[in-house]
Amino acid sequence: MNYRTRSEEETIALGHELSALLPQRGAVLLIGNLGAGKTTLVKGIAEARGAALRDDVSSPTFPLIHEYGNPARVFHIDLYRLESEQEVLSLGIDELLDRNALTLIEWGERFPALWPRDILAIRLEHGGEDERRITLAPLQSRDS
Numbered sequence: 001m002n003y004r005t006r007s008e009e010e011t012i013a014l015g016h017e018l019s020a021l022l023p024q025r026g027a028v029l030l031i032g033n034l035g036a037g038k039t040t041l042v043k044g045i046a047e048a049r050g051a052a053l054r055d056d057v058s059s060p061t062f063p064l065i066h067e068y069g070n071p072a073r074v075f076h077i078d079l080y081r082l083e084s085e086q087e088v089l090s091l092g093i094d095e096l097l098d099r100n101a102l103t104l105i106e107w108g109e110r111f112p113a114l115w116p117r118d119i120l121a122i123r124l125e126h127g128g129e130d131e132r133r134i135t136l137a138p139l140q141s142r143d144s
Contacts, residue, residue, distance in 0.1 A: 015044015029108040032124035079107040
């Protein structure tokens with residue numbers, strides 16, 4: 001599934017739309033360069049799930065994990081600053097994935113051995129000044 005957005009507002013609206021396609025429970029990798037719109041997309045997903053207002057969603061680059069909803073319905077994780085699988089596991093990632101919530105993981109593609117083979121990925125790419133190309137598909141197999 002391929003999408004194109006041309007503004008922050010359109011990316012948030014796409015997050016609303018994608019929220020209905022994503023599992024209620026499980027993990028989704030968010031793949032894209034810095035500034036590609038990953039957190040902006042999460043704003044729409046979290047808002048559509050009634051977990052947070054878009055203005056309450058921010059990048060978890062320094063705290064590493066943000067939890068939205070009470071009880072938590074969306075976890076937003078940023079693995080950018082982590083160097084090893086052991087550091088990722090020390091976050092309690094296995095426990096988060098067992099919770100009845102959607103876990104959105106930025107930079108998770110750096111640690112492919114940690115995820116199920118059928119994990120869903122959302123790829124975001126710059127397509128111009130404010131344009132984003134967004135693709136929803138299973139992550140390519142580690143064997144391919």
